[in-house]
Amino acid sequence: MSKHKTSTILVPILARVEGEGALEIRIRDQKIKSLQLKIYEPPRLFEKFLEGRSYNEVLDMVARICGICPVAYQMSATHAIEQCFSVEPPPWVRDMRRLFYCGEWLESHSLHIHFLAAPDFLGFKSAPDMAKTYPDEIRRGLRLQALGNELIRFLGGRSVHPVGACIGGFYKAPNLAQVKALLEHVSACVSDCEALLQWVATLALPNNTHDFTCVSLRHPCEYPMNEGQIVSDHGLAITIDRFDDYFKEFQVPYSNALHCLLQNKPYLVGPLARVNINYDKLPSPIMDSLSHINIHFPSKNMAHSIIARAIEVYYCVLEAQRILNAYVYPETSFSTIQPSSGIGFGCTEAPRGLLWQRYELDDQGVVKSARIVPPTSQNQARIEEDLHISLQQFGLNKPDDELRAYSEMIIRNYDPCISCSTHFLTMTVQRT
Amino acid sequence: MIKLRVIGIGSPFGDDQLGWEVIKLLEKCLDLNSFPSSQLQLICCDRPGLYLLELMRDANTVFLIDAVVTGAECGTFHRFKNQEIEAIGNPLSSHALGVAYAIKMGRALDELPPTVILYGIEIGDIHHQSRLSTLIIQAIKTLSKQITNDILQCLDAPVE
Numbered sequence: 001m002s003k004h005k006t007s008t009i010l011v012p013i014l015a016r017v018e019g020e021g022a023l024e025i026r027i028r029d030q031k032i033k034s035l036q037l038k039i040y041e042p043p044r045l046f047e048k049f050l051e052g053r054s055y056n057e058v059l060d061m062v063a064r065i066c067g068i069c070p071v072a073y074q075m076s077a078t079h080a081i082e083q084c085f086s087v088e089p090p091p092w093v094r095d096m097r098r099l100f101y102c103g104e105w106l107e108s109h110s111l112h113i114h115f116l117a118a119p120d121f122l123g124f125k126s127a128p129d130m131a132k133t134y135p136d137e138i139r140r141g142l143r144l145q146a147l148g149n150e151l152i153r154f155l156g157g158r159s160v161h162p163v164g165a166c167i168g169g170f171y172k173a174p175n176l177a178q179v180k181a182l183l184e185h186v187s188a189c190v191s192d193c194e195a196l197l198q199w200v201a202t203l204a205l206p207n208n209t210h211d212f213t214c215v216s217l218r219h220p221c222e223y224p225m226n227e228g229q230i231v232s233d234h235g236l237a238i239t240i241d242r243f244d245d246y247f248k249e250f251q252v253p254y255s256n257a258l259h260c261l262l263q264n265k266p267y268l269v270g271p272l273a274r275v276n277i278n279y280d281k282l283p284s285p286i287m288d289s290l291s292h293i294n295i296h297f298p299s300k301n302m303a304h305s306i307i308a309r310a311i312e313v314y315y316c317v318l319e320a321q322r323i324l325n326a327y328v329y330p331e332t333s334f335s336t337i338q339p340s341s342g343i344g345f346g347c348t349e350a351p352r353g354l355l356w357q358r359y360e361l362d363d364q365g366v367v368k369s370a371r372i373v374p375p376t377s378q379n380q381a382r383i384e385e386d387l388h389i390s391l392q393q394f395g396l397n398k399p400d401d402e403l404r405a406y407s408e409m410i411i412r413n414y415d416p417c418i419s420c421s422t423h424f425l426t427m428t429v430q431r432t
Numbered sequence: 433m434i435k436l437r438v439i440g441i442g443s444p445f446g447d448d449q450l451g452w453e454v455i456k457l458l459e460k461c462l463d464l465n466s467f468p469s470s471q472l473q474l475i476c477c478d479r480p481g482l483y484l485l486e487l488m489r490d491a492n493t494v495f496l497i498d499a500v501v502t503g504a505e506c507g508t509f510h511r512f513k514n515q516e517i518e519a520i521g522n523p524l525s526s527h528a529l530g531v532a533y534a535i536k537m538g539r540a541l542d543e544l545p546p547t548v549i550l551y552g553i554e555i556g557d558i559h560h561q562s563r564l565s566t567l568i569i570q571a572i573k574t575l576s577k578q579i580t581n582d583i584l585q586c587l588d589a590p591v592e
Contacts, residue, residue, distance in 0.1 A: 128536040
């Protein structure tokens with residue numbers, strides 16, 4: 001009989017609407033021998049679908065990549081294509097794109113905080129179970145999520161796979177009556193945001209602190225959404241066209257999605273990375289609120305991701321309020337496009353983090369090649385690294401159910417597409 | 433308070449759009465045209481998730497129409513009432529927050545209409561194309577007739 005004790009924790013691949021995921025951990029003598037997070041992301045196929053398509057088909061196509069963050073895919077693509085055509089959208093378009101993005105962050109973060117993450121920290125199996133004890137908090141989540149959807153509909157025509165954005169701007173400008181009605185809804189939700197931030201600060205969050213690199217956009221004048229340099233908290237500061245000089249995508253044999261490393265190391269993108277890097281760009285009402293809670297940024301505790309999301313929910317509502325207050329009906333809602341050949345880059349902040357795209361177009365504006373680097377793919381290596389450290393610290397001799405639940409919670413902090421279901425890890429354990 | 437709201441749930445993909453198609457047929461039905469919007473509302477929505485709770489608000493009775501996958505034969509009709517809806521799976525929903533989840537959440541929050549009935553048609557695999565299958569087209573016609581009768585009954589109108 002071998003003196004070594006080996007166990008394999010298998011999490012079978014599960015079919016999902018927005019992606020497929022699996023986790024396999026091999027444990028030998030109470031140490032993790034191998035750990036593989038397998039995610040299958042659709043953007044690899046979309047890159048090929050886009051080839052041969054006209055520039056004016058791209059936004060409708062990339063909106064289909066994800067049901068939760070279509071705005072992000074549209075915004076990175078439109079910036080890249082506009083760079084090819086040397087188009088500089090007017091300030092009205094720039095503001096509306098920020099507003100559009102506010103809707104998506106708001107919708108995505110509110111869903112994650114209230115319906116996916118909070119049950120973890122409050123000891124409930126699901127959000128409906130949590131709703132019996134925390135009905136007001138769940139209702140607040142529903143209100144904020146609905147507001148996010150309303151903001152997306154305002155510019156996108158509909159909240160699922162919106163169709164209102166075009167290269168150069170938006171097909172149609174909302175009228176002043178629509179703006180007034182929306183502004184009332186937005187303003188009514190400011191108190192919800194304040195309450196949300198205070199509430200998440202009371203959650204008993206575990207200390208899941210490690211040393212890792214954060215990466216996000218950074219803009220000199222504002223909290224980043226559509227524009228800025230790619231910056232890390234370890235000194236990186238590059239223009240978006242230099243992504244390939246520092247970031248390397250590569251295939252791992254166990255996953256269809258590419259991994260991505262920054263100078264050979266895993267890194268974090270997403271709300272916590274954004275807040276860590278751009279904390280000084282948050283407006284004073286949020287700073288005031290944060291001064292009353294005992295959580296400080298920058299933070300390397302991944303469990304603080306829920307706080308970062310609450311901060312960004314608050315930011316989106318204040319930013320939407322600011323933009324709508326200053327709204328002026330434009331002479332035109334989009335710039336005129338003259339197709340030309342070229343290579344363009346777009347990099348914006350999806351709810352889950354940096355979303356980088358590169359397009360090469362011919363002189364008719366037809367896509368010759370496209371590359372899409374989504375945030376979930378970028379976070380894969382960091383999630384694996386986190387699981388390695390966190391499970392070891394948690395104790396590998398724990399029962400399988402506890403290991404599975406803890407793994408789920410760790411993964412959920414990153415809000416990858418596979419975290420969409422509250423219980424996505426059906427675990428089989430083989431112990432020898 | 434609206435007496436009856438009928439909600440067709442779906443997506444543009446293959447047979448998953450059957451809820452929308454039933455609503456289109458109901459909108460063309462002359463027997464239903466005479467009801468004011470305070471009594472009867474017909475709406476379509478695209479994978480609403482928890483927004484379904486908003487769509488059901490202020491209605492005494494809600495009929496939901498959706499594609500369903502339970503493992504039964506394709507084209508099978510289903511009818512689930514109130515709590516029964518929570519027992520069905522959500523294989524068609526976006527991010528798993530589907531009809532059953534929304535109903536469960538609504539019950540936990542005590543925000544459901546007194547009566548919610550889900551009319552489902554069993555479908556097979558969703559093909560990412562815009563066409564409906566022949567079998568489901570026929571089932572849609574049958575279901576819309578049944579729902580028309582149920583609407584008339586619910587609104588105390590003479591049933592054909």
